[in-house]
Amino acid sequence: xxxxxxxxxxxxxxxxxxxxxxxxxxxxxxxxxxxxxxxxxxxxxxxxxxxxxxxxxxxxxxxxxxxxxxxxxxxxxxxxxxxxxxxxxxxxxxxxxxxxxxxxxxxxxxxxxxxxxxxxxxxxxxxxxxxxxxxxxxxxxxxxxxxxxxxxxxxxxxxxxxxxxxxxxxxxxxxxxxxxxxxxxxxxxxxxxxxxxxxxxxxxxxxxxxxxxxxxxxxxxxxxxx
Numbered sequence: 364x365x366x367x368x369x370x371x372x373x374x375x376x377x378x379x380x381x382x383x384x385x386x387x388x389x390x391x392x393x394x395x396x397x398x399x400x401x402x403x404x405x406x407x408x409x410x411x412x413x414x415x416x417x418x419x420x421x422x423x424x425x426x427x428x429x430x431x432x433x434x435x436x437x438x439x440x441x442x443x444x445x446x447x448x449x450x451x452x453x454x455x456x457x458x459x460x461x462x463x464x465x466x467x468x469x470x471x472x473x474x475x476x477x478x479x480x481x482x483x484x485x486x487x488x489x490x491x492x493x494x495x496x497x498x499x500x501x502x503x504x505x506x507x508x509x510x511x512x513x514x515x516x517x518x519x520x521x522x523x524x525x526x527x528x529x530x531x532x533x534x535x536x537x538x539x540x541x542x543x544x545x546x547x548x549x550x551x552x553x554x555x556x557x558x559x560x561x562x563x564x565x566x567x568x569x570x571x572x573x574x575x576x577x578x579x580x581x582x583x584x585x586x587x588x589x
Contacts, residue, residue: 404569411565528560532564
């Protein structure tokens with residue numbers, strides 16, 4: 364899997380709240396080459412997560428276009444958007460969002476099964492990626508039996524099990540202590556490089572952002588090169 368090319372043109376996002384329109388993004392533009400890495404920083408409420416959700420096909424823009432590998436994603440049906448998201452996009456959230464009733468292996472198998480993979484295929488791929496994140500010995504442990512750092516590594520494995528061309532991470536280390544956060548972030552960068560994926564990380568940490576070759580500040584609804 365090679366990285367996904369990203370093209371965002373004139374994207375705006377407006378929410379309705381109590382009869383009032385709240386604009387969080389205003390005429391945002393962004394171009395990313397396949398395999399490029401970018402960190403997005405900005406104050407709370409600036410629209411960073413909203414932007415990531417639109418790139419990840421979890422939300423739609425109020426205006427403008429989002430293109431992934433040249434495809435205008437808003438022209439796709441709901442089913443086609445779901446298929447594209449599951450096959451090409453890996454999303455890592457601040458909260459790991461693991462299924463509490465499933466063990467680590469079961470959680471990571473989910474995207475493969477949703478993509479039509481057999482149980483055997485899903486198990487083999489999940490075991491391999493859990494081994495890559497250092498959790499080969501924790502396959503049968505449920506989220507409640509894992510530390511915060513281990514849970515986030517399971518979430519990272521789940522995001523990467525399909526070999527996505529686009530990895531989106533929304534404050535992926537925000538709930539972790541500094542030492543654990545550093546380990547998870549280092550792992551994310553290593554795995555991203557192995558896959559050749561395009562990587563977009565939203566972070567409040569200027570220390571993490573400084574490790575990226577390109578940094579964008581989201582302020583007043585628009586991007587500025589940081």
